[in-house]
Amino acid sequence: MRVEDPELFDRxxxxxxxxxxxxxxxxxxxxxLTRFNTPLRTLVDPGTQFLPLIDDIDSGCDSGWRMT
Structure with missing residues (x-):
């Protein structure tokens, strides 16, 4: 949320x-507000770069199962 919607994160x-x-x-x-028992503002440092999730990459596999 800090990266995608910083205004909402601030709120x-x-x-x-x-x-x-x-x-x-x-x-x-x-x-x-998180399960990590730490303040939200200190949980993720500003400017942290996140890796894309697997779901964000088009792998060409619709079912989630791999045929080998």
Whole structure:
């Protein structure tokens, strides 16, 4: 999301920050929007280049099964 839609990514981490600021005022532990137990803004460094997924490459195989 950081690469494909940076504005939406910014909104997501601002939402996470807002939630955690309110939880901190109530004396509660922080929560995160990912399963990695780390803040969203620090999870992926800006400028990180991602490899294309296999699905993005036209392999000529529609069924997903390889005949050998």
């Amino acid at each position: 997501a981490y601002l939402l996470e920050d807002t939630i955690n600021q309110r939880r901190a005022r109530s004396g509660k532990d922080p929560v995160y």
